[in-house]
Amino acid sequence: MKSDTDYLRLAVDIAAASRAGGNHPFGALLVGPEGEVLLSSGNTYAQDRGVGHAEANVARAAARQYHPAFLARCTLVTSVEPCCMCAGASYWAGIGTVVYGLGERRLAELTGDNPENLTLDLSCRQVFSAGRRPVAVRGPFPELEDTIADGHKDFW
Ligand SMILES: [Zn+2]
Numbered sequence: 001m002k003s004d005t006d007y008l009r010l011a012v013d014i015a016a017a018s019r020a021g022g023n024h025p026f027g028a029l030l031v032g033p034e035g036e037v038l039l040s041s042g043n044t045y046a047q048d049r050g051v052g053h054a055e056a057n058v059a060r061a062a063a064r065q066y067h068p069a070f071l072a073r074c075t076l077v078t079s080v081e082p083c084c085m086c087a088g089a090s091y092w093a094g095i096g097t098v099v100y101g102l103g104e105r106r107l108a109e110l111t112g113d114n115p116e117n118l119t120l121d122l123s124c125r126q127v128f129s130a131g132r133r134p135v136a137v138r139g140p141f142p143e144l145e146d147t148i149a150d151g152h153k154d155f156w
Pocket residue numbers: 053054055056082083084085086087
């Protein structure tokens with residue numbers, strides 16, 4: 001079984017591909033109970049504008065394909081902490097665990113007032129704590145923060 005940081009490095013690769021494809025530099029994947037990568041998505045800003053976040057894309061695809069009882073045993077891995085929309089999408093899909101590399105506050109420092117990513121100062125833990133079922137959260141991962149931040153360099 002791979003570690004959280006192994007999966008986060010995959011998310012970073014997806015984020016880089018997303019950027020290279022003309023979208024924002026974010027990537028996410030869904031890891032199954034046995035450690036298998038079930039789904040992945042980059043950001044889809046070019047097509048979906050402000051709601052084309054990688055985590056929401058993964059959560060929506062996951063909800064289409066899998067039962068919530070199965071998703072409760074799955075983990076959404078994302079390069080950057082999910083915003084409240086994506087945390088909400090993960091919650092409503094029934095995903096049991098979220099792992100992220102870089103925190104929302106650090107992202108806000110990178111994106112500033114860029115109109116394409118006006119961040120909300122609301123942690124995913126705050127969103128999940130308002131829910132009626134538990135969602136486990138692991139992150140940020142300081143050892144990967146600089147690598148993830150590099151993927152945003154000269155972008156915003
Ligand atoms: Zn989001």
